[in-house]
Amino acid sequence: MTDRYAVIGNPIGHTKSPLIHGLFAEVTQQDLVYTAIEGRIGQFAADVDAFRAAGGRGMNVTAPFKLEAFAYATERSPRAQMAGAVNALKFEDGRVIAENFDGVGLTRDVVHNLGCPLKGTRVLVLGAGGAARGALLPFLEQQPATLVIANRTLEKAEALAKEAAAHGPVSACGYADLEGRRFDIVFNATSASLRGELPPVPASVFEPGALAYELAYGKGLTPFLRLARQTGVDRLADGVGMLVEQAAEAFAWWRGVRPETGPVIERLTVPLT
Numbered sequence: 604m605t606d607r608y609a610v611i612g613n614p615i616g617h618t619k620s621p622l623i624h625g626l627f628a629e630v631t632q633q634d635l636v637y638t639a640i641e642g643r644i645g646q647f648a649a650d651v652d653a654f655r656a657a658g659g660r661g662m663n664v665t666a667p668f669k670l671e672a673f674a675y676a677t678e679r680s681p682r683a684q685m686a687g688a689v690n691a692l693k694f695e696d697g698r699v700i701a702e703n704f705d706g707v708g709l710t711r712d713v714v715h716n717l718g719c720p721l722k723g724t725r726v727l728v729l730g731a732g733g734a735a736r737g738a739l740l741p742f743l744e745q746q747p748a749t750l751v752i753a754n755r756t757l758e759k760a761e762a763l764a765k766e767a768a769a770h771g772p773v774s775a776c777g778y779a780d781l782e783g784r785r786f787d788i789v790f791n792a793t794s795a796s797l798r799g800e801l802p803p804v805p806a807s808v809f810e811p812g813a814l815a816y817e818l819a820y821g822k823g824l825t826p827f828l829r830l831a832r833q834t835g836v837d838r839l840a841d842g843v844g845m846l847v848e849q850a851a852e853a854f855a856w857w858r859g860v861r862p863e864t865g866p867v868i869e870r871l872t873v874p875l876t
């Protein structure tokens with residue numbers, strides 16, 4: 604019987620997940636269908652219950668349901684616990700197992716696809732919301748020399764740094780404190796780009812040869828990437844690789860086979876111009 608998977612979110616119209624998982628299923632010859640479900644606000648549990656009752660084996664979860672998915676789960680991985688949010692569910696009999704592959708997907712994209720090891724580097728993460736939170740553990744597992752979280756609301760960055768402190772050399776600061784400090788990799792994990800805004804990061808944070816990584820996907824040259832380019836940074840990336848890599852992690856978790864990601868990333872890449 605064909606196995607059923609889906610992504611649930613609201614709105615869900617622009618999701619690339621059915622395309623990505625469809626391509627993965629094709630190349631790995633897995634017998635599955637993957638659809639998009641527009642979840643009803645306030646009815647997340649009922650919608651997931653209905654999908655499971657109809658034979659659903661797993662789901663990806665996107666905004667605004669990542670916290671509800673966390674609550675719905677019966678078991679949560681350490682990554683999901685640290686992120687406080689869930690982006691993938693697996694249904695096995697009565698169990699609902701929860702994962703968060705956003706951070707591992709991002710790390711894999713940076714280390715494997717972009718050839719930029721985090722080990723021993725100075726890493727700056729802009730933002731202290733859900734996206735930053737999900738990335739922290741996977742980043743620290745790579746043993747960077749330092750990991751600084753900068754946020755507009757300093758207390759949020761401090762709380763996050765405190766939570767992750769047992770896992771590596773992480774600290775928090777405000778944007779003004781970044782004056783005079785330089786980093787090898789700078790991640791924009793704020794939601795500023797979604798509104799065409801620029802976080803107030805000093806242009807001097809980029810070490811020559813640095814990588815500037817925008818977690819948002821498909822927005823072209825965002826104000827953050829433009830700032831990096833203006834300061835001479837030529838290694839720019841957006842979140843397309845992260846999107847495809849987190850999907851591959853979920854696919855492997857569900858199906859036991861990891862698809863090749865390169866051709867799918869290539870197909871979805873929007874030029875950074």
Ligand code: ATR
Pocket residue numbers: 729730731732733734735754755756757759792793794795800801802803
């Ligand atoms: P997400 O799940 O996408 O991370 P979120 O949890 O709402 O979304 O967090 C948004 C992050 O982007 C926060 O760190 C927010 O900063 P504050 O905590 O100070 O609000 C940051 N952010 C949003 N717009 C920003 C802007 N224009 N400049 C700087 N930071 C911004």
